[in-house]
Amino acid sequence: MAFRRAGRGAHALRPVSPFQTLTRIPSMQITGDMLIGAQAVRGTEATLQAINPATGQAIGPDFHGGGEAEVERACALAEAAFDTYRNTTPEQRAAFLEAIAAGIEALGDTLIERAHLESALPIARLQGERGRTAGQLRLFATVLREGRWQQATFEPALPERNPPRPDLRMQRIAIGPVAVFGASNFPLAFSVAGGDTAAALAAGCPVVVKAHPAHLGTSELVGRAIQQAVRDAGLPEGVFSLLVGAGNAIGTALVSHPAIQAVGFTGSRAGGMALMRAANARPQPIPVYAEMSSINPVFLLPAALDARGAEIGRQLVDSLVLGVGQFCTNPGLVIGIEGPALDKFRAAALGALQGKPAATMLTPGIHAAYEQGVAQLSSLAGLRRIGHGADPVGANQARPEIFETSAAQFLADHRMQAEVFGPSTVLVVCRDMEEMLTVARQLEGQLTATMQLDDADHAAAQRLLPVLERKAGRVLCNGYPTGVEVAYAMVHGGPFPATSDVRSTSVGATAIDRFLRPVCYQNLPQALLPAALRK
Numbered sequence: 001m002a003f004r005r006a007g008r009g010a011h012a013l014r015p016v017s018p019f020q021t022l023t024r025i026p027s028m029q030i031t032g033d034m035l036i037g038a039q040a041v042r043g044t045e046a047t048l049q050a051i052n053p054a055t056g057q058a059i060g061p062d063f064h065g066g067g068e069a070e071v072e073r074a075c076a077l078a079e080a081a082f083d084t085y086r087n088t089t090p091e092q093r094a095a096f097l098e099a100i101a102a103g104i105e106a107l108g109d110t111l112i113e114r115a116h117l118e119s120a121l122p123i124a125r126l127q128g129e130r131g132r133t134a135g136q137l138r139l140f141a142t143v144l145r146e147g148r149w150q151q152a153t154f155e156p157a158l159p160e161r162n163p164p165r166p167d168l169r170m171q172r173i174a175i176g177p178v179a180v181f182g183a184s185n186f187p188l189a190f191s192v193a194g195g196d197t198a199a200a201l202a203a204g205c206p207v208v209v210k211a212h213p214a215h216l217g218t219s220e221l222v223g224r225a226i227q228q229a230v231r232d233a234g235l236p237e238g239v240f241s242l243l244v245g246a247g248n249a250i251g252t253a254l255v256s257h258p259a260i261q262a263v264g265f266t267g268s269r270a271g272g273m274a275l276m277r278a279a280n281a282r283p284q285p286i287p288v289y290a291e292m293s294s295i296n297p298v299f300l301l302p303a304a305l306d307a308r309g310a311e312i313g314r315q316l317v318d319s320l321v322l323g324v325g326q327f328c329t330n331p332g333l334v335i336g337i338e339g340p341a342l343d344k345f346r347a348a349a350l351g352a353l354q355g356k357p358a359a360t361m362l363t364p365g366i367h368a369a370y371e372q373g374v375a376q377l378s379s380l381a382g383l384r385r386i387g388h389g390a391d392p393v394g395a396n397q398a399r400p401e402i403f404e405t406s407a408a409q410f411l412a413d414h415r416m417q418a419e420v421f422g423p424s425t426v427l428v429v430c431r432d433m434e435e436m437l438t439v440a441r442q443l444e445g446q447l448t449a450t451m452q453l454d455d456a457d458h459a460a461a462q463r464l465l466p467v468l469e470r471k472a473g474r475v476l477c478n479g480y481p482t483g484v485e486v487a488y489a490m491v492h493g494g495p496f497p498a499t500s501d502v503r504s505t506s507v508g509a510t511a512i513d514r515f516l517r518p519v520c521y522q523n524l525p526q527a528l529l530p531a532a533l534r535k
Ligand code: NAP
Pocket: 181, 182, 183, 184, 185, 210, 211, 212, 213, 245, 246, 247, 248, 249, 251, 252, 266, 267, 268, 269, 270, 271, 272, 274, 275, 291, 292, 293, 294, 327, 328, 365, 366, 369, 370, 419, 420, 421
């Protein structure tokens, strides 16, 4: 039985009519309800609207936000589901993840069209993102079947040893119900059924998602596909819930709920830090895996710059404007050494930038933040705008921008390192390799660091690499940081402020690690040992 508030702002609860359950709603229909366990629940707190950023117009229907009562209901169901769900076999969970992938694909054009309306992201990009989302779910199915994720470890008893060693066996188990905050910039691959949800479900953790307000309809469609997969698999209904709410209150209540044992988040530094504070303020603090801000430095080493500076300049601009710069791996900082080769790079980059159109950003809020960030950079002494793309012609459009400064001025003003989410980058001009190393050492933590290098740059790269290893989760050569492969060896993480926990990744097979914890079983009789530890 689901519950809802008796009236707006009232706190009395009354049962929801059974006719509100999903089974009576056509699968493609967006109703504006939350999905709590098996139910579609109409919130009675503030109403939210999805906005088309290309027009500024609202897109129906209204979404009915929930509050503490709905958080309580979703978390209680998640807690009730946890022991049953974590004890499903890896094969059962693998099949469940595959069913979610198939369910998302079965949403067809309805999903893509809604995501396009809500995000202004191109159709082709969204189709690719859907493929990536399904691929991630299927990757975790493979991970589960391979079995290494569990790290079953055996150390037999050594009774003859002095002192004797007990029989020790270890495996990793699910951490508990997980709260997931989807990202605005990947409405499919980092959202309701995105990487954090896939990893948590694979680990055996029920998931409560807080829908991102930028793509509410997309969230509901995907949420319904997951809800259907839960039902079809015969799993406890609390394995998945989707909450909607206006403002920060519902997210804070979710992170504060005692049933929640970990948090996955992608978004702003301020939002991630606020959720970390909420998690730490609980009687039982819990881990928050927040991916926040990164400017992804690209280092232009001398021989590469000399050989192909113009080509690098053009390619860098393509990477800068990809997706209107709305990637966490967007190259927001470029570092080179002064001279004719850098001049060629600069001229080619500025030439390429001139032809780049302004394009619509994900939300009016993100557009306003971009404008503010660009204005802030423009106001800094020692930093000057050296070029820009075409002016905006429509609502919420961002104009690409390139700024330039000297290494000395960059080192003197920490504000030049602030992430400006969108197609803006800063070129830092160094006198020599020593100054480039000094800039690298002063950088904050990053998701990525890139070196453009040729063979003759290896000696310089060998000096730079140890610095970059300490700064970034992924070090690239001769590529551009946008584009993150979903793979076993991928790390999409990094030192603060790129993320709140440097030890993990939000993309790739090892993302499951963040939702597992090790348990040691000492001298347990065979009959009591978990299946993976019997032999
Ligand atoms: P956001 O404002 O941090 O919001 C992300 C999610 O967290 C939303 O669901 C939001 O819901 C919730 N939230 C934010 N602050 C909260 C708080 N204090 N307490 C509880 N919940 C909170 O991020 P965004 O809307 O996606 O984008 C805004 C900015 O984030 C961008 O301009 C960019 O700078 C950055 N961003 C970074 C990345 C990255 O990968 N590094 C990706 C996307 C965005 P409510 O708003 O409903 O509370």
